[in-house]
Amino acid sequence: MTQTDAPALPPLRAEDFDFALPEALIAQAPARPRDSARLLVVEPAGTRDLGVADLPGLLGPGDLMVVNDTRVIPARLRARRGEARIEIMLNRAEAGGTWHALVRGAKKLRAGDVLAIDGAPELAPRVLEKQEGGAVLLDFGPDQALLAAALEKAGEIPLPPYIARPDGPTEQDRADYQPIFARQPGAVAAPTASLHFTPGLLEALAARGVRQVEVTLHVGAGTFLPIRTEDPRAHRLHSEWGEVTPEAAAAINNTRAAGGRIVAIGTTALRLLESAVDEAGTIHPFQGLTDIFLLPGHRFRSADVLLTNFHLPKSSLFMLVSAFSGTARMRAAYEHAVAQGYRFYSYGDASLLFRENAL
Known part of the structure; x- marks a missing residue:
C-alpha cells in the first residue's frame, strides 16, 4: 500500500478525553492496608464494584501477571x-x-x-x-x-504534583510510594498499580495458580507532564529505559501458547510489552529506550487484561486505557467511578480492564 492509499487516521482531540474530576477525589494517601483499595472491574458486559482483595477470584490458573520491578529513587x-x-x-x-x-x-x-x-x-x-x-x-x-x-x-521522593505536601514528602511517603516488586533502582515515578499489592494478596494469587514475571521500565518524569497539543498525536513522551529479559519473554510466550491470559500490572508494564511485541503477538527480548505512546486506534498484541489506577483528565494514561478498552466504555466507567467516589491517581483506587479487541 502506498502512502496515498493508506487510510486516513480518525480525528483525535485532547478535549475528547476531558471529564469533570472533583479535586477531592485525587487521593492524598493510600488505602491501608494497600489491598483494601476499591477495584472497578470493566468488562464488555458492564462494570462491577469490587475490591483489590477480590483479584484472585477474577484471575485464574494459567494466568500470568507481568509486573514492573523498577525501584523509585529520591530523584x-x-x-x-x-x-x-x-x-x-x-x-x-x-x-x-x-x-x-x-x-x-x-x-x-x-x-x-x-x-x-x-x-x-x-x-x-x-x-x-x-x-x-x-x-x-x-x-x-x-x-x-x-x-x-x-x-x-x-x-526527595518525587511525588506527583497532585499530592499536596507543602513541607515536602514524608518518611511515610518513602514507604508508601515504593511498590512491593521494587528491585531495580532507576524510576522517578512509581508504577502505581503495583502499590496495591501485599504479601497476603500475592500468596492468595499464587494459591489460585496465578504466576508472575518481572520486567523493568524505569518510569520517567515525563509521566507528570500534561499534553499541551490539540492533537494528542503531536505530543511526544520522554524516552524511558526498559528491559524484557529472554526468560521473561519466554514465560509470556509460553503462557499465551498454553491458553493463559497475560495480565499487565500497570500501564508501564503494558507500554514495555507493546514495545517488545511483534505483529504476530510474540514477545521478544528487549533492552533500550522506548517512547511508545498508545492512543485509540492502536491494536494491542501483548496483554489481555490490565490492572491500573484511575488517571487524570486529558492525560496520556487516560488515552492509553481508552485505547485498551474502548473510549466510550472508559468514559462510562470513569463517569461511574466519579459518581461512586472512587479515588484517583497514584495513591487512589484501581480498575481491572479487559481488552476491547481480541488478538
Missing part, C-alpha cells in the same frame, strides 16, 4: 548556581554518569556551569547541554555509588 534535588535557586528532577540515566534531567529554573543555566546540591556538597554536577522544555544533561561523574548515597541523603 528531586534542590540546587544552586551561585545565588540562583533551581530544582532538579532526575529523569533518565545516560552513559558515564550523565543524567537527563528536568530543571525548574533551567533558563538560569549555561553549559559548563557547576551546581551546588543542597545537603550533598560532595556532588558537583556540571551542565553539559540545555535542551527544549527545561531538559538539561548533567554530568555527575562516574561514581554511581557516590551519587546513590547522596540521593538517599539529600534527594
Whole structure:
C-alpha cells in the first residue's frame, strides 16, 4: 500500500478525553492496608464494584501477571548556581554518569556551569547541554555509588504534583510510594498499580495458580507532564529505559501458547510489552529506550487484561486505557467511578480492564 492509499487516521482531540474530576477525589494517601483499595472491574458486559482483595477470584490458573520491578529513587534535588535557586528532577540515566534531567529554573543555566546540591556538597554536577522544555544533561561523574548515597541523603521522593505536601514528602511517603516488586533502582515515578499489592494478596494469587514475571521500565518524569497539543498525536513522551529479559519473554510466550491470559500490572508494564511485541503477538527480548505512546486506534498484541489506577483528565494514561478498552466504555466507567467516589491517581483506587479487541 502506498502512502496515498493508506487510510486516513480518525480525528483525535485532547478535549475528547476531558471529564469533570472533583479535586477531592485525587487521593492524598493510600488505602491501608494497600489491598483494601476499591477495584472497578470493566468488562464488555458492564462494570462491577469490587475490591483489590477480590483479584484472585477474577484471575485464574494459567494466568500470568507481568509486573514492573523498577525501584523509585529520591530523584528531586534542590540546587544552586551561585545565588540562583533551581530544582532538579532526575529523569533518565545516560552513559558515564550523565543524567537527563528536568530543571525548574533551567533558563538560569549555561553549559559548563557547576551546581551546588543542597545537603550533598560532595556532588558537583556540571551542565553539559540545555535542551527544549527545561531538559538539561548533567554530568555527575562516574561514581554511581557516590551519587546513590547522596540521593538517599539529600534527594526527595518525587511525588506527583497532585499530592499536596507543602513541607515536602514524608518518611511515610518513602514507604508508601515504593511498590512491593521494587528491585531495580532507576524510576522517578512509581508504577502505581503495583502499590496495591501485599504479601497476603500475592500468596492468595499464587494459591489460585496465578504466576508472575518481572520486567523493568524505569518510569520517567515525563509521566507528570500534561499534553499541551490539540492533537494528542503531536505530543511526544520522554524516552524511558526498559528491559524484557529472554526468560521473561519466554514465560509470556509460553503462557499465551498454553491458553493463559497475560495480565499487565500497570500501564508501564503494558507500554514495555507493546514495545517488545511483534505483529504476530510474540514477545521478544528487549533492552533500550522506548517512547511508545498508545492512543485509540492502536491494536494491542501483548496483554489481555490490565490492572491500573484511575488517571487524570486529558492525560496520556487516560488515552492509553481508552485505547485498551474502548473510549466510550472508559468514559462510562470513569463517569461511574466519579459518581461512586472512587479515588484517583497514584495513591487512589484501581480498575481491572479487559481488552476491547481480541488478538
